[in-house]
Amino acid sequence: MMNQIVQGILLGGYYALIACGLSFMFSVMRIINLAHGSLAILSAFALWLLASRFHISPFLGLVIVLPLMAVIGWALQRFLLERSARGGALLPILTTFGLAIVIDNVLFEQFGADTRSLAPFIGSLSYDSWEWPGSIYVGKLAVIIFVAAVVLLGGLQLFLTHTGLGRSIRATSEDPDTAGLVGVDARRANTIAAAIAMVTVGLAGAFLGMRATFDPYAGATQLLFAFEAAVIGGAGSLWGTLIGGIVLALAQTLGATVHPQGFLIGGHVAFLIVLFIRLYTSGLGLRGLLGLAAGKAS
Amino acid sequence: MSATVIERGTAASRIAGIGVAAIILLLAIAPQFLSAGAVDRVTALFIYVILAAMWNALAGFGGLVSVGQQVFFGLGAYFAIRLANAGLNPFVSLFVSAIIVGAISWPISLFMLRLKNGEFAIGMWVIAALTHLLVNLDRLIQGETGTSLISLNVYDASTRRMTIYWLALASMTALLAILFGLLRGSTGAAIRAIRDNEDAAASVGVRVTGTKRLLFVLAAFGIGVAGALWLATSITFQPKTYFNVQWTAYMIFMVLVGGIGTFEGAILGALLFFLIETWFGGTGVWYLIGLGATALAFSLLLPRGLWGTLEERFGWRLLPVGYRVRLPINASDTTGASPAQATTSREKA
Numbered sequence: 001m002m003n004q005i006v007q008g009i010l011l012g013g014y015y016a017l018i019a020c021g022l023s024f025m026f027s028v029m030r031i032i033n034l035a036h037g038s039l040a041i042l043s044a045f046a047l048w049l050l051a052s053r054f055h056i057s058p059f060l061g062l063v064i065v066l067p068l069m070a071v072i073g074w075a076l077q078r079f080l081l082e083r084s085a086r087g088g089a090l091l092p093i094l095t096t097f098g099l100a101i102v103i104d105n106v107l108f109e110q111f112g113a114d115t116r117s118l119a120p121f122i123g124s125l126s127y128d129s130w131e132w133p134g135s136i137y138v139g140k141l142a143v144i145i146f147v148a149a150v151v152l153l154g155g156l157q158l159f160l161t162h163t164g165l166g167r168s169i170r171a172t173s174e175d176p177d178t179a180g181l182v183g184v185d186a187r188r189a190n191t192i193a194a195a196i197a198m199v200t201v202g203l204a205g206a207f208l209g210m211r212a213t214f215d216p217y218a219g220a221t222q223l224l225f226a227f228e229a230a231v232i233g234g235a236g237s238l239w240g241t242l243i244g245g246i247v248l249a250l251a252q253t254l255g256a257t258v259h260p261q262g263f264l265i266g267g268h269v270a271f272l273i274v275l276f277i278r279l280y281t282s283g284l285g286l287r288g289l290l291g292l293a294a295g296k297a298s
Numbered sequence: 299m300s301a302t303v304i305e306r307g308t309a310a311s312r313i314a315g316i317g318v319a320a321i322i323l324l325l326a327i328a329p330q331f332l333s334a335g336a337v338d339r340v341t342a343l344f345i346y347v348i349l350a351a352m353w354n355a356l357a358g359f360g361g362l363v364s365v366g367q368q369v370f371f372g373l374g375a376y377f378a379i380r381l382a383n384a385g386l387n388p389f390v391s392l393f394v395s396a397i398i399v400g401a402i403s404w405p406i407s408l409f410m411l412r413l414k415n416g417e418f419a420i421g422m423w424v425i426a427a428l429t430h431l432l433v434n435l436d437r438l439i440q441g442e443t444g445t446s447l448i449s450l451n452v453y454d455a456s457t458r459r460m461t462i463y464w465l466a467l468a469s470m471t472a473l474l475a476i477l478f479g480l481l482r483g484s485t486g487a488a489i490r491a492i493r494d495n496e497d498a499a500a501s502v503g504v505r506v507t508g509t510k511r512l513l514f515v516l517a518a519f520g521i522g523v524a525g526a527l528w529l530a531t532s533i534t535f536q537p538k539t540y541f542n543v544q545w546t547a548y549m550i551f552m553v554l555v556g557g558i559g560t561f562e563g564a565i566l567g568a569l570l571f572f573l574i575e576t577w578f579g580g581t582g583v584w585y586l587i588g589l590g591a592t593a594l595a596f597s598l599l600l601p602r603g604l605w606g607t608l609e610e611r612f613g614w615r616l617l618p619v620g621y622r623v624r625l626p627i628n629a630s631d632t633t634g635a636s637p638a639q640a641t642t643s644r645e646k647a
Contacts, residue, residue, distance in 0.1 A: 084597055095598060106587055109584065228424065
């Protein structure tokens with residue numbers, strides 16, 4: 001039992017990693033990127049291609065793929081999101097959904113339906129484990145992912161609070177017009193935020209590829225995980241995302257012990273329960289992510 | 299000073315009304331002249347029109363973009379299987395199933411309509427994913443293996459084909475008529491007010507949530523009918539196929555290309571989608587890439603879709619659901635109001 005809880009918490013680190021980009025983009029640009037999961041899979045395939053074709057280790061491959069993801073983030077914001085956001089709140093949903101379909105099917109066209117994994121390219125790391133007191137075995141990779149998530153979330157938090165660029169991104173997320181009045185280039189802030197978000201997506205895709213398998217259509221599931229973790233945690237702080245990821249993973253673990261097919265069901269049900277409680281008790285806890293205006297719910 | 303004229307239709311729309319009646323009549327007798335394969339294809343077209351019109355009702359008029367509408371498509375088929383298995387006539391169970399889907403959508407709406415924009419969109423996707431998993435647990439369905447609507451096999455192939463054709467035609471006509479009536483009536487004014495500006499609509503006393511709920515339940519019911527009809531045409535039920543997000547992708551494609559928020563646009567979009575599928579459906583994955591890319595291009599470059607753009611440019615109204623105020627500015631203009639002067643009034647709640 002203890003063992004499963006530990007595994008669940010470590011898995012939560014991965015969910016926090018994939019959720020933080022989604023939550024970050026939403027808090028800055030008020031856009032939920034439906035291509036989020038597909039872009040993570042794109043990154044995983046890029047690393048797989050580098051590893052299998054050019055024998056570049058996935059960790060080394062990140063040096064190539066992460067800057068590429070930043071460029072994708074920049075292009076995404078400049079050419080798609082910025083333009084469609086001008087047409088109202090609904091268009092970005094349709095635009096990013098269209099993008100997700102294109103990415104998924106292009107990946108399918110290129111790589112076929114086979115499931116892939118980066119595990120064969122990282123040597124013994126994929127199965128090495130440490131023994132903790134109480135005969136709990138934790139995978140080294142799972143710990144690395146968890147630590148990476150904590151470092152990334154902490155780093156992002158420090159960046160947002162202690163750097164000029166971070167402050168300008170926060171100012172833009174609060175109120176782009178007013179931020180513009182005091183000399184913040186909202187367009188630049190949004191573009192940089194998108195680039196950062198895509199780097200986190202790239203990293204999440206890499207870890208997904210190392211710890212599990214993926215196929216061209218796996219993006220949708222990852223999007224749902226990211227969204228659920230972000231909502232459970234609330235977008236108030238980035239640490240909330242970590243809590244959200246852990247709650248999601250524990251609920252899935254619990255679901256899997258109840259029923260052999262209960263892993264995903266457990267996660268979805270936990271998400272809906274948290275959402276239900278939040279919406280009906282305060283409605284305030286989700287203000288950041290759900291943007292419920294007071295009095296609108298009646 | 300001459301009075302302002304408020305129009306509910308145009309000469310073109312009156313002709314179009316007659317045209318619609320003629321088309322429906324023609325479609326009703328068409329199977330006499332069509333091959334079996336063609337009848338099946340036209341049945342699919344009817345189902346696409348239903349899907350497009352229902353998604354458009356939700357997104358174009360209610361401002362609710364959902365990427366989880368496949369949940370109602372899948373449930374429509376699932377309950378039809380369940381009811382038929384319980385001994386109900388398979389054709390009757392198609393519609394009882396849709397009523398159950400509509401009834402289920404009511405409690406879902408209480409919850410989901412509190413979410414906004416993107417959260418609602420993905421929230422519905424979560425509902426769809428969860429429902430898919432739960433349906434898989436049903437022993438009758440046998441997980442992803444699926445099952446069939448076996449009781450339909452007591453009818454011979456041609457009776458079955460004709461019955462499903464006429465049921466699909468009747469369902470499409472009825473659902474479009476309900477939507478048209480709803481949009482033309484006083485609810486329609488509220489719906490368009492919400493579409494244009496939700497806060498402003500609420501401030502003048504439009505019951506925003508109640509109106510959205512009505513659209514949500516109608517869309518769920520309609521998509522449930524579509525799912526049940528699809529099951530009747532294909533007989534087999536595999537949860538993966540029916541709860542596939544692809545259905546929502548098709549709906550989005552049809553509505554975006556045709557013209558979101560216009561009654562005619564959704565029908566035009568369904569027709570175009572049907573033609574594209576007929577011509578390019580065989581190209582497999584490139585066809586899907588093309589659909590995604592087209593939807594992407596339309597949302598970026600032509601967000602009003604084909605019909606919306608034509609309507610704006612030429613002032614076309616074939617099936618008018620709104621009000622048109624003709625201001626007597628050009629008394630000499632005998633050809634009627636130019637599109638610039640004809641606006642759709644949205645003041646009535």
